[in-house]
Amino acid sequence: MTSFLDKYGDMLLKASLVHLQYVLTSVGIAFVIALIVGILLSRAPNISRAVIPLLGIFQTIPGLIFIGVLFIYLGIKPITVLVALTIYAIFPILKNTYTGIIGVDPSLKEAAKGCGMSDMQILFKVELPMAMNPIISGLRMATIYTVSWAVLAAMIGLGGLGEFVYRGIETNNQVLIIGGAIPSAIIALGLGYLIDYVHKKITPRGLQGGA
Amino acid sequence: MIVYENVTKKYGDVTVVDNLSLTIDDGEFLVLIGPSGCGKTTTLKMLNRLIKYDEGNIYIDDSNIKEINPVELRRNIGYVIQQIGLFPNMTIEQNISVVPSLLKWSKEKQHKRVRELLEIADLSYEENAHKYPRELSGGQQQRIGVLRAIAAGPPVVLMDEPFGALDPITRDILQDELKALNKKLHKTIIFVTHDMGEAVKMADRIVFMNEGKVLQAASPEEMLENPAHPMISRFMGKLSYSRSGNDLICADVMRLKVLTVPETKKTLECIELMKQREIDSVIVVDKNNKYKGRANIEDIMEHGKPGEPIIKMVKLDTPSVMVNTNAKDAFDHLIATNIDYLAVLNRDKTVAGIITKTSMTKSLASVVWGDDNDYND
Structure with a gap:
């Protein structure tokens, strides 16, 4: 164990940081895009009922193929990885944002409107807070997936913890595979925990528990 | 405006x-x-x-x-x-x-x-x-x-x-x-x-x-x-x-299910019946189902002799009202005399029902709060 760390410690740390960077950047961008698109889709449920299953099909294309295709157009640049990861991370957040907003009790929206809230005020004061649970669970799901998808970055030689995994497979070195897998599991768990913690902090008491 | x-x-x-x-x-x-x-x-x-x-x-x-x-x-x-x-x-x-x-x-x-x-x-x-x-x-x-x-x-x-x-x-x-x-x-x-x-x-x-x-x-x-x-x-x-x-008339507020016994029924049988139904009095009718009066279990226990027909135990002055009597009169009567129920009679003197304080209260409740629930038992 110590010899592994002596030998690969620096590399592992660097790879973890690159990995984390990929995840945070792509999930961050995906969150913003998904939130905006999800909100827009929630304004037009008729269109959305057709659009969202379509996006879902898109989601089933294996990441391997997707990154391969993007690589042809965008080349070996971090942007290739970021674009691919972002696109994958969008869907869970988008879908949960949409269903979360659509699922807000119509009587609350009516009460908000009747109180004289503008559409924007209804969105920010009522719909988004009420849809926060599904939105954040979508974010959590997307984050954890992205940690494992980011392993694919190494496939086109762009680093991250996948490098250990691939090198381990090529050289039939189990220690390297596990050396890449454990930190990525730790990152996934850590980010998941962080999101849960923040979620709990920002949820008002009135929405905690059963709500 | x-x-x-x-x-x-x-x-x-x-x-x-x-x-x-x-x-x-x-x-x-x-x-x-x-x-x-x-x-x-x-x-x-x-x-x-x-x-x-x-x-x-x-x-x-x-x-x-x-x-x-x-x-x-x-x-x-x-x-x-x-x-x-x-x-x-x-x-x-x-x-x-x-x-x-x-x-x-x-x-x-x-x-x-x-x-x-x-x-x-x-x-x-x-x-x-x-x-x-x-x-x-x-x-x-x-x-x-x-x-x-x-x-x-x-x-x-x-x-x-x-x-x-x-x-x-x-x-x-x-x-x-x-x-x-x-x-x-x-x-x-x-x-x-x-x-x-x-x-x-x-x-x-x-x-x-x-x-x-x-x-x-x-x-x-x-x-x-x-x-x-x-x-x-x-x-x-x-x-x-x-x-x-x-x-409101008595027909609106009375209970329909009433136990009546023919005047010829024996006292012991009546006591048995009352025990079964957990009631303490019966309404006695003649062979044409016309109202005669009511008999209390205490009276039967005290004065009754085995084998006697129940009619001997009936208090003939037991109050009764007619189905079309104003419910308020019946209610006043019930409160004033402090008896536990009034027999309600049809025009031909057959028994239509009884009014107890409970049936009166339930009927009033259904009138005041609507009849969503079936108050009549």
Whole structure:
């Protein structure tokens, strides 16, 4: 164990940081895009009922193929990885944002409107807070997936913890595979925990528990 | 003053509100009532432009509401709905000050107003202001719903079946509170309900609608006395009774299932029967089923001899009433003599039923609170 760390410690740390960077950047961008698109889709449920299953099909294309295709157009640049990861991370957040907003009790929206809230005020004061649970669970799901998808970055030689995994497979070195897998599991768990913690902090008491 | 002027609303081919004209005075408590689909809720929601109307005009104090920005308009009209619609993500204080905060009142002014309103509703600020809606009972939530509606001091408040989802006792309390509150505040209130009892209790004027038209607009008293349409009478149904309880007769309040025994039955058999049914007296009839009187278990135990017919034990002066006797007379009799029941006789002196204090109370309850539940056992 110590010899592994002596030998690969620096590399592992660097790879973890690159990995984390990929995840945070792509999930961050995906969150913003998904939130905006999800909100827009929630304004037009008729269109959305057709659009969202379509996006879902898109989601089933294996990441391997997707990154391969993007690589042809965008080349070996971090942007290739970021674009691919972002696109994958969008869907869970988008879908949960949409269903979360659509699922807000119509009587609350009516009460908000009747109180004289503008559409924007209804969105920010009522719909988004009420849809926060599904939105954040979508974010959590997307984050954890992205940690494992980011392993694919190494496939086109762009680093991250996948490098250990691939090198381990090529050289039939189990220690390297596990050396890449454990930190990525730790990152996934850590980010998941962080999101849960923040979620709990920002949820008002009135929405905690059963709500 | 609010004026509806030839207002029409259609959904496709269906006319929901049909050329409606209505004037509502300042400070009036107006109740819209009618069968479902009669257009009462639509009429209400057109006023704060939650529903667009197709033709006609609505004026509030001479300004056409079409020319007012709907968001501004709604901030000046209170709105209470059946589902209550408090925002679960906000505290009670935040919920009450929703409209004041939309109107950009200062924080201190909002806070002062919340305290003042909770005080009006007899709710402690310390105990309630920082709670969330789900920590309150339904009745308390709707009290807050009403406070939220009046928080910014709108002259007009719309209420869409506000107490419809509450249990009868809470509903009754909130009705009283609203009435008392409005004695102080003098808001113009437009109130939708399908409960005629509620309408009669609350309204200065009742507007009865059907198929988008006004069938009758009148004070509760006048509507009760002179309903303009058979449908209105039907809606009042039981209610006209409670207005003039004098109409109730014994047949309305009696219990039907009664144990009678023929006068020739032996005392021991009767005792057995009473034990089985857990009752302490029987009604004795002759061979033509005509009423003879009643026999108490104590009397039989004390004076009865085995093998004797029950008729010997009957007190012949046992009081009875006729089916068409005024229920109030029977009730007075029951209370005055302190006996446990009265036999109710048909015209041919056969037994129709009995009136106990319990059956009387149950019947009165079903008359007062409607007969949703089957009170008769």
